[in-house]
Amino acid sequence: MLPTSLDEAVEALGASPAAVPVAGGTDLMEAVNAGRLRPAALLGLGRITELRGWRYEDGGTAVLGAGLTLARMDRPDFAALIPALADAARTAGPPQTRNVGTLGGNIATNAATGDTLPVLAALEAVVTLARAGATREVPVSHLLTGHDPMRAGELLTWVRVPLLHAPQVFLKATGRSGPSRATASVALVLDPARRGVRCAVGAVAPVPLRPLEAEAWVAGCIDWSARGEEGARTIDPAAAAAFGEYVASACVPDGYGADPAAGTAGEGPTAAAVALRRTVAVLARRALGRALK
Numbered sequence: 001m002l003p004t005s006l007d008e009a010v011e012a013l014g015a016s017p018a019a020v021p022v023a024g025g026t027d028l029m030e031a032v033n034a035g036r037l038r039p040a041a042l043l044g045l046g047r048i049t050e051l052r053g054w055r056y057e058d059g060g061t062a063v064l065g066a067g068l069t070l071a072r073m074d075r076p077d078f079a080a081l082i083p084a085l086a087d088a089a090r091t092a093g094p095p096q097t098r099n100v101g102t103l104g105g106n107i108a109t110n111a112a113t114g115d116t117l118p119v120l121a122a123l124e125a126v127v128t129l130a131r132a133g134a135t136r137e138v139p140v141s142h143l144l145t146g147h148d149p150m151r152a153g154e155l156l157t158w159v160r161v162p163l164l165h166a167p168q169v170f171l172k173a174t175g176r177s178g179p180s181r182a183t184a185s186v187a188l189v190l191d192p193a194r195r196g197v198r199c200a201v202g203a204v205a206p207v208p209l210r211p212l213e214a215e216a217w218v219a220g221c222i223d224w225s226a227r228g229e230e231g232a233r234t235i236d237p238a239a240a241a242a243f244g245e246y247v248a249s250a251c252v253p254d255g256y257g258a259d260p261a262a263g264t265a266g267e268g269p270t271a272a273a274v275a276l277r278r279t280v281a282v283l284a285r286r287a288l289g290r291a292l293k
Contacts, residue, residue, distance in 0.1 A: 002044045006051065006130070010155055012043055014132035017153040019043040023051075023067050024100035026093075027109040051104070051157065054078070064159040066104025070116075071095070073103065082161055084122070084168035084187055088115040091172060093180075104156045110144055110207070117144060118187040118202035119170050120159070121210060128158040144207045166190045167291040171283045172203070184279045186247070188287040195224045199287070201251040201280055211250035218243040218288065235292060244285030248277040 001019065003009040013019055020039040023046060031037040045051060051067035062081060070089040072078065079086035092098055092106075092115045106116045107127065120140045127143055129136050131154045140159070142148040150156065172185035185202040197219045200208040221243070223234035257272025269277070 001041065002047055004047045006048055006157060009043060009045060009048060010130050010132055013155050014153050016041055016043070021045055021108070021155055022105075023102040024069065024105050026097050026101040027105060027111065057160070060163045060165075062161045062163055064103055064161060066102065066107075066156045066158065068103045070098040070101045070103070070106075074098065081163065082119075082123070082168070084119045084170040084189060085116060085161070087170040088119045088172075088185075088187070091115060091170075103159060107140065107143070107159070108150075108156055112206050113181045113203045115170075115172065115182060115185060115202070118185055118200035118208040119168075120161070121200035121208040122187040122189050122198045123161050123164075123168075124198065125162075126160045127156055128160065129154040130157045131155070141208070141210070164189060164191055164193075166192050167293075169287040169290045171287050171290075173279050173283060184276060184283060186280065186283040186287045188284070188291055190291050192224065195219060195222075197222070197288075199247060199284065201247065201284070204251055204256075204276060204280065209251045211247045214243060214246035214250055214284075217246060222292070235288070240285055240288050240292075243288055244281035244283075245277075247284040248281035251280055252277045 001012045001016070003012050013021065019041040021043045032039070045067055048067060051065035052069070054062055054064045054068055057063050070092050073086050073089035089098065092101065103116060106114045107120070121144070125140045126137050127140055129138060129150060131151070138148045143150065166189065168189035170185065170187045172182040174180040175183055182203040184204050186199065187202070188197065188199045190197060197215050199215050200210050202208045218239065221235050221239040252273055254269045254273055256276055257270040
């Protein structure tokens with residue numbers, strides 16, 4: 001099925017709820033080739049041009065099409081709007097992947113290492129799900145965690161992202177040089193209007209994690225009046241370092257990497273947990289430092 005409009009796509013999916021929507025297909029085809037997925041039918045979205053762009057909306061929101069490619073998000077106009085999402089898209093893989101891979105595909109695949117996912121969680125983005133005769137909006141975090149999953153016959157169409165006009169950072173660690181899958185990632189955004197800090201950690205769990213207590217604590221350590229409404233930039237270096245440790249301890253459990261069959265569970269932090277905590281702590285501290293510059 002190759003619809004040319006959003007209405008056609010929604011209608012086609014309603015008639016064949018078992019069909020799997022596909023745009024870039026970077027994750028889908030990997031799963032098919034590996035034998036992990038055998039879709040009954042495919043719904044090609046590549047001809048629906050309205051899903052491949054983005055627009056402003058009243059109330060300070062950017063509405064991003066689910067078919068927006070990672071390469072398009074890396075362009076200067078988009079990067080000036082949502083820099084952390086542009087950074088995540090830039091590091092998501094080699095050019096051939098970024099040229100066809102899409103934002104909606106990243107969300108729908110919901111891989112632990114999906115680079116855009118912690119950014120969307122930190123920005124508290126909302127997705128629009130359409131089905132024949134109805135649409136609904138769901139917070140990205142609820143969709144990813146399964147708290148409010150997609151239903152049969154629903155198509156992910158738009159992603160609504162609040163425009164904070166404040167510093168935001170995405171950093172990730174990988175096991176090799178160049179674009180590759182993250183071993184850990186951190187997205188951090190400042191919300192000066194609410195005097196808040198939002199942080200999400202990716203790749204260390206099946207879904208992005210929000211260390212809410214660490215966010216609230218570090219927000220209280222920042223001198224929000226230092227530069228007025230454009231955002232505060234003053235914090236004690238010791239507090240920034242403590243924030244990194246707080247985030248890491250909240251997101252990486254003691255038993256990470258433990259093998260219960262070998263009797264290593266319950267014996268304190270494993271070497272894997274210690275190493276990963278150190279990585280997350282460094283990423284969180286550096287992300288905060290860059291946001292406060």
